[in-house]
Amino acid sequence: MSKKPFYLLIFLLFASGLSYNIYRHHTDGIPLFPGSVQTTWTVEARVTYTASGAVEASLALPSDPAFTLLSESAASPGYGLAMTEEAGARRATWTTRDAQGRQELYYTANLVPNANYKLNDRSETMTVPNVVWDEGLDTAATAVIEKAWEQSANNRSFARQLAQMVANPDQQQNVALLLxxxxSGPLLNRLLHSAKVPSKLVYALNLEDGRRRQQLQPWVEVQEGDKSYLFNPRTGAEGRDDNVLLWQRHGNSVLDLxxxxxxxxxxxxxxxxxxxxxxxxxxxxxHGRGLSLYNLPLEEQSLLRGLFLIPIGVLVVVFLRVLIGLKTSGTFMPVLIALAFIQTKLLTGLIGFLLIVACGLVIRSYLSNLNLLLISRISAVVILVLGIIAGFTLLAFNLGLTEGLTITFFPMIILAWTIERMSILWEEEGPKEVMIQGGGSLLVAVITYLAMDNDLVRHWAFNFLGIHLIIVACILLMGQYTGYRLLELRRFRPLAEDK
Known part of the structure; x- marks a missing residue:
């Protein structure tokens, strides 16, 4: 039978899980590592003016692809407020029927840098208006444009040459005359328009922690095909630093009043x-994404965080049993014991598990002499395990060992079946096999606990659900393995010694 469909399924599981995880990281912004810290900026715009009657004030809102708007608010007592968007331009508009004297309006935005510095915007085509220079300045402007044109190859390089000339007027008398x-910003924009190069003035804010009463600075955005480039007319540099926020990029004004x-x-x-x-x-x-697990109540979130660790434990158990060859008492009993260890902590859990199982085996050996039916015997063991747990908990409390109180997290039914299986194994195979399987179970449970009780594993298991598809693919691949297990290779040691 062809295995192509099987390997296709494996590929689809891997690809789907990996693609979803990449989507979660890049689109939803989920960090890859727990404890990651994100820089945010809180920017407050303060609008002041003197009012005399009915007022309508419209303020441009930040429009920068390099920053994601986390939240925004406005303080405007006695004013109506509307947030509008038209042709990519977002504005806050305050209105009132009657206002007199000095007025103050506030707008606050919480912004998150996202390192997306591309200014491509196919929806907007920059217009190039006719430019008329004052008498005596037209000759100087023409000379500057011609020199930059000769030293450039396209709109971008032409704008770069002009920006450097405007930023260094000491080297150009014509530029000094125009300045x-x-x-500098309006001059660079006018020179570009005179050369029929599509450009526009945009206003940006230099972000510096703790600064107050800062003003917007003009920058020039130049269009080359379907791409746009920023130029700083004060320095002549192309591009911008991480701490530059484009506030007004669309529209014609920062404030209309x-x-x-x-x-x-x-x-x-x-x-x-x-x-x-x-x-x-x-x-x-x-953004209104209603399918997020974080929209669930906290109690359900906590439950799912624990449940999503189980596939990690299952993967460890399959690896240790199929490839390493460790024997356990019960297939997935170590996973449940590892979950209990997470609640009790490792040392306390190990001691509690050994004490409960040891006492249970002693009691089970007595029950075996009564020739009871299986259902009656296992039911009695379940009740006795409950009594043992209650007794050890009470003893730990009276001795002041608060860690011992956590043994109540052990699954009673699983413990009862473990005691039953070990007792039968003792009778049929002897104490050696009990030690092998019991020790293997504890070893697998400890390894599983170490894999599950990890901040990175917890973070990925809950926030990147695609990892579970990858785990399924790995388990299916290991399910095809039919070779020797690692511990079985000991049988060939005599052959190696003979050589």
Missing amino acids: GRYE SGGSNSNVTFSMIEDSRPALATAIDMMAG
Whole structure:
């Protein structure tokens, strides 16, 4: 029978699990490692003006692909507020029927850097208006444009040459003359428009922790095909640093005000660090993703965190039994014991397990002399195990051993069946086989516990559910293994010694 469908299934499981995990990391922002910290910025815009009657104030809101909006709020007592978006431009508009005197409006945004610095925007085509220079400046502008044009190959390199010339007026008398009339940002934009190069002024904020009353700085965005590039007219550099936030990229103004005068916009900012996972959860909630496990009640989340560790334990057990060859009493009993160890801690759990099983074997040896039916015998063992656990718990409490109280987390039914199986094995195979299987079970349980009681494993098992598809694929692959187990190779040691 062809195994191609089987290997195709394995490939699909691996690919699906890996793809989902990549999606969770890159799209949902779930960190790969627990305890990761995410930098966030809280930026507050303060709008002040003098009002005289009905007022409508419209403020451009941050529009930067390199920052993700985590949350936003506005403080405007007595004003109506509307958040609108048109042609990619988001604006906050405050309105009131009557306002007099000095007014203050506040807008606060919590932003998360995401390192996406691409400014591609096919939905917007920059227009190139006609430029008319003042008399006496047209000759200087033409000379600057012609020199930059000769030293460039396309719109991007042409803008780069112009930006460097504007940033260094000492080397160009014509540039110095033009800067006497225009600021560096508007001048660079006008020079580009004169050469019919699509560009526009955008306003950005330099993010510095703890700064107050900062102003937006003009930058120039140049379009080359379907890509856009940023230039700093004050330094002549192309591109931007991580701490530059594009505030007004779409539209024509930062603030539109009717019914007021003497307007001003200033910015304050604070840098903060918070758990990256908490940030990702808040971002998913803000985007309305209702299928997240984090939307469940905390009790259910806690339950699922424990259940999602079971596939990890199953993978360890399959590996140790199929490839290593360890013997255990019961197939997945070590997984359940490992889960109990997570609650009791390893040393306490080992001591409690050995004491309960030892006492249970003594009692079970007496019950075997009564010739009881299996169902009656195992039922009696279950009840006796409960009594043993209760007795040890009471003894630990009276001795002040609070760690001993956690042995109540051991699964009673599993313990009862373990005692029953070991007792039968003792009668049929002898104490040696009991020690082999019992010791193997404990060893596998300890290894499984170490694999499950790990912060990275817990994080991946709950947040990257695609890992469970990969685990299934690994188990299916190991299920095809029919070779020698590692511990079985001991049988060939005499052959190696003969050589």
